[in-house]
Amino acid sequence: MTTPSHAQDSWKSTACILCSVNCALHVQVADGHFTKIKGDKTNPRSKGYTCEKPARLDHYQNHGDRLTSPLRRRADGSFEEVDWDTAIREVAARLAEIRDTVGGEKILYYGGGGQGNHMGGAYSAATRKALGMRYASNALAQEKTGEFWVERLMFGGRPEPDFEHAQVSVFVGKNPWQSHGFERARIVLKEIARDPARKMIVLDPRRTETADLADVFLQVAPGTDAFVLAAILAVLVEDGLVDRDFLEAHADGGDALFDTLSRVPVADYCTRARVPEALVREAAGLIGTADSLAVLEDLGIEQAPHSTLNSYLEKLLYAVTGNFGRAGTMNLGTHLGKLIGGGNDNRTSPVGGHKIITGLIPCNALPDELLTDHPDRFRAAIIESANPVHSLADSPRMREALDALDFVVVVDVAMTETAMHADYVLPGSSQYEKAEATFFGGGFPDHVFQLRHPLFPPAPGTLPEPEIHSRLCRALGAFHDDDLTALRQAANAGLEEFGSAFLEAMASRPELGKILPVVLYETLGRALEPGLEPAALIWGAAQTLAASDPTSVQRAGYEGEGPTLGNALFRAILDHPEGVVITRDPYDVSFDRLHPKAGGRIQLEIPELIEEVAGLVDEPAPSREDAFPFILAAGERRTNTANTIYRDPSWRRKDPAGSLRMSPGDASRLGVENGGRVRITTKRGSTEAAVEITDTLRDGHVTLPNGLGLAYPDESGRRVVHGTPPNELTSTEDRDWLAGTPWHKHVRAQVEAVR
Ligand SMILES: Nc1nc2c(c(=O)[nH]1)N[C@H]1C(S)=C(S)[C@@H](COP(=O)(O)OP(=O)(O)OC[C@H]3O[C@@H](n4cnc5c(=O)[nH]c(N)nc54)[C@H](O)[C@@H]3O)O[C@H]1N2
Numbered sequence: 084m085t086t087p088s089h090a091q092d093s094w095k096s097t098a099c100i101l102c103s104v105n106c107a108l109h110v111q112v113a114d115g116h117f118t119k120i121k122g123d124k125t126n127p128r129s130k131g132y133t134c135e136k137p138a139r140l141d142h143y144q145n146h147g148d149r150l151t152s153p154l155r156r157r158a159d160g161s162f163e164e165v166d167w168d169t170a171i172r173e174v175a176a177r178l179a180e181i182r183d184t185v186g187g188e189k190i191l192y193y194g195g196g197g198q199g200n201h202m203g204g205a206y207s208a209a210t211r212k213a214l215g216m217r218y219a220s221n222a223l224a225q226e227k228t229g230e231f232w233v234e235r236l237m238f239g240g241r242p243e244p245d246f247e248h249a250q251v252s253v254f255v256g257k258n259p260w261q262s263h264g265f266e267r268a269r270i271v272l273k274e275i276a277r278d279p280a281r282k283m284i285v286l287d288p289r290r291t292e293t294a295d296l297a298d299v300f301l302q303v304a305p306g307t308d309a310f311v312l313a314a315i316l317a318v319l320v321e322d323g324l325v326d327r328d329f330l331e332a333h334a335d336g337g338d339a340l341f342d343t344l345s346r347v348p349v350a351d352y353c354t355r356a357r358v359p360e361a362l363v364r365e366a367a368g369l370i371g372t373a374d375s376l377a378v379l380e381d382l383g384i385e386q387a388p389h390s391t392l393n394s395y396l397e398k399l400l401y402a403v404t405g406n407f408g409r410a411g412t413m414n415l416g417t418h419l420g421k422l423i424g425g426g427n428d429n430r431t432s433p434v435g436g437h438k439i440i441t442g443l444i445p446c447n448a449l450p451d452e453l454l455t456d457h458p459d460r461f462r463a464a465i466i467e468s469a470n471p472v473h474s475l476a477d478s479p480r481m482r483e484a485l486d487a488l489d490f491v492v493v494v495d496v497a498m499t500e501t502a503m504h505a506d507y508v509l510p511g512s513s514q515y516e517k518a519e520a521t522f523f524g525g526g527f528p529d530h531v532f533q534l535r536h537p538l539f540p541p542a543p544g545t546l547p548e549p550e551i552h553s554r555l556c557r558a559l560g561a562f563h564d565d566d567l568t569a570l571r572q573a574a575n576a577g578l579e580e581f582g583s584a585f586l587e588a589m590a591s592r593p594e595l596g597k598i599l600p601v602v603l604y605e606t607l608g609r610a611l612e613p614g615l616e617p618a619a620l621i622w623g624a625a626q627t628l629a630a631s632d633p634t635s636v637q638r639a640g641y642e643g644e645g646p647t648l649g650n651a652l653f654r655a656i657l658d659h660p661e662g663v664v665i666t667r668d669p670y671d672v673s674f675d676r677l678h679p680k681a682g683g684r685i686q687l688e689i690p691e692l693i694e695e696v697a698g699l700v701d702e703p704a705p706s707r708e709d710a711f712p713f714i715l716a717a718g719e720r721r722t723n724t725a726n727t728i729y730r731d732p733s734w735r736r737k738d739p740a741g742s743l744r745m746s747p748g749d750a751s752r753l754g755v756e757n758g759g760r761v762r763i764t765t766k767r768g769s770t771e772a773a774v775e776i777t778d779t780l781r782d783g784h785v786t787l788p789n790g791l792g793l794a795y796p797d798e799s800g801r802r803v804v805h806g807t808p809p810n811e812l813t814s815t816e817d818r819d820w821l822a823g824t825p826w827h828k829h830v831r832a833q834v835e836a837v838r
């Protein structure tokens with residue numbers, strides 16, 4: 084690897100890695116540091132927009148806890164540094180031994196990417212196949228899997244909201260002002276708020292920054308969204324606001340659903356959710372008569388009771404009102420590469436039989452899959468670009484579960500809470516020291532993709548994940564360099580030559596297909612500009628997209644057909660480090676993408692969830708009269724949180740320890756002042772925090788930020804924990820019955836003043 088060839092003082096293209104939006108940045112760098120950071124106006128998606136957080140990216144690139152050498156655990160539990168050859172040889176040998184004695188399916192893969200990086204996960208596919216691994220999980224299986232399951236059944240894909248053009252916008256358990264989740268969120272929110280013809284509806288128990296901009300704010304009691312959403316849908320049915328013509332033309336089913344909805348006791352459910360019935364009816368009226376409607380859900384309903392049901396009801400808001408396949412509504416876009424494997428396959432987890440959704444075992448089931456003597460339990464894990472000890476429910480149990488494994492390998496850029504429990508820690512180069520990209524939704528009608536080029540050489544002692552996986556595959560004997568000679572020669576001759584040689588190699592040596600990413604990396608990758616080797620995989624993805632959606636690619640301005648079209652797309656991606664439009668679609672193409680293999684219609688009915696709607700009526704109202712009278716939302720997005728991507732606490736100027744937010748009423752009852760300390764106790768743990776009194780919360784509801792409670796070395800090298808790690812308080816058993824998603828937003832707690 085070499086330093087990128089551009090002059091040192093010029094502006095370079097890259098992107099922010101702190102949330103899934105990945106706003107494009109223009110930066111200047113010197114001596115291994117960021118010196119200037121601003122939004123990149125030339126990116127067709129983010130158009131120069133950023134929030135306040137990326138200004139501090141040097142705290143990610145340079146900090147006191149970056150890993151600089153592979154580490155091996157000693158018998159006494161401490162780590163020693165080893166060289167890469169030793170680490171790769173020993174890790175491969177141990178994993179191969181586990182494969183050969185108990186079977187590769189006993190090795191779990193966890194992680195694979197964060198908010199800004201997915202190349203590691205994509206290349207890990209080769210290592211996983213070489214080891215015969217079958218099971219995986221990651222953070223999506225503690226937030227989005229319930230939603231994915233519903234979307235696959237209803238639409239066969241993942242509809243994207245078009246808030247830019249929506250007349251009515253709805254946010255359900257989502258605070259885009261802080262958490263974003265779509266392009267230029269604050270600009271779009273302000274535009275909606277300023278325009279009297281456009282409306283915004285927010286469902287949230289806290290009066291968030293987003294709620295402050297809303298026309299209708301439904302301040303639901305925590306955990307009661309299923310009741311409110313069912314009531315809104317019932318009003319749509321009652322008032323004849325269901326778009327019957329649309330459903331006739333584009334949807335199947337609905338009888339059982341509408342029958343159940345017609346029996347929803349609207350007034351009772353509004354009382355239950357502590358929202359005025361008139362306001363619920365107003366919201367339903369706006370939704371039912373909208374010229375165009377876009378809806379976005381997030382953690383507030385996914386990490387709360389009735390998680391998967393909430394996702395179903397949220398999607399019905401736009402499905403039954405016909406807000407699909409037009410500007411300002413919900414649309415199905417294209418994908419470059421598959422971020423998540425499979426659809427709703429019928430696999431279940433090996434021990435507990437939990438539903439595997441989009442290839443992922445529910446995170447909350449993992450400790451049960453590990454802490455058992457069941458013969459099918461996992462024996463080893465590869466954990467990459469994730470910190471499950473910190474981010475999954477019940478950290479103490481997660482630590483115990485990792486320690487119960489025979490062998491754990493962690494690939495990370497920093498010494499994390501999870502790496503502390505590894506047998507080997509392999510240091511990745513940072514996301515600014517290698518070619519990286521994410522494969523999150525790229526936008527609609529224009530899909531923009533950005534392949535980020537490295538800004539810095541890999542920090543000494545680190546390797547990019549694609550290189551790590553290639554070395555592991557080689558050490559596992561999954562390929563020999565002789566196997567690749569012809570492909571290497573073809574790659575040096577050009578993309579066209581490579582394409583033909585590649586097809587030939589796949590036909591004659593099918594075993595190479597198993598480690599396809601590494602084959603591409605070692606052949607085409609080596610022929611690309613130094614530092615861009617990982618982009619080899621994008622060539623494969625570009626070819627696949629050109630084959631599956633040629634018209635969409637051509638509409639974005641690329642010429643040719645088949646492999647020629649794929650090569651044109653790949654070249655454009657390489658040539659545009661600032662990001663480039665890769666497909667362009669007319670809105671109504673969304674209808675062609677609906678269940679393309681099964682009739683092309685929306686499926687309205689999901690029997691097990693309709694049953695759950697019907698059962699709501701019998702659900703006992705929760706009581707506050709017990710040992711845990713508060714509802715704690717454990718993990719709120721704030722201006723100074725960014726998951727655990729920034730580990731250096733000094734990036735936070737305000738509230739560095741992350742306060743517990745609480746209503747004035749609760750604070751006065753407990754006798755605490757702003758900044759005063761309280762003890763928070765749940766059935767799983769107990770911790771202290773300072774209080775921030777806020778009238779945005781109702782009595783009985785308290786919130787802690789996400790991403791805090793990380794250990795970071797002080798001047799003397801001692802690791803000090805800053806703030807409250809939320810998952811010391813959560814439990815794995817409080818989870819959705821269907822998708823296993825955790826109730827992080829709904830943790831029963833006791834709060835007491837500390838004198
Ligand atoms: N600043 C910042 N932005 C981020 C991140 C970050 O760490 N910091 N992380 C990124 C990631 S990984 C994700 S997944 C997204 C998450 O983005 P969001 O889901 O928007 O984030 P949260 O603040 O966790 O939760 C959203 C809202 O749910 C509300 N809520 C709590 N309980 C309930 C309930 O019972 N019902 C309803 N309706 N709402 C409820 C909370 O009050 C909160 O306003 O943010 C991304 N963006």
Ligand SMILES: Nc1nc2c(c(=O)[nH]1)N[C@H]1C(S)=C(S)[C@@H](COP(=O)(O)OP(=O)(O)OC[C@H]3O[C@@H](n4cnc5c(=O)[nH]c(N)nc54)[C@H](O)[C@@H]3O)O[C@H]1N2
Nearest residue numbers: 222468469470474494495496511514717718726727809827
């Ligand atoms: N209680 C509670 N728990 C939560 C949440 C909550 O709201 N409440 N939110 C949840 C949500 S939505 C999410 S998405 C998860 C996120 O939790 P995780 O998936 O565990 O991920 P992150 O905190 O995003 O950090 C991922 C890791 O990637 C590392 N990293 C950064 N760059 C690179 C790289 O280039 N290569 C490698 N190998 N590693 C890298 C970082 O050092 C970090 O250790 O947390 C979840 N946990």
Ligand code: SF4
Nearest residue numbers: 099101102105106134
């Ligand atoms: S919105 Fe997200 S990606 Fe954009 S600058 Fe803010 S944190 Fe970064």
Ligand SMILES: [Mo]
Nearest residue numbers: 222223226382
């Ligand atoms: Mo997330």
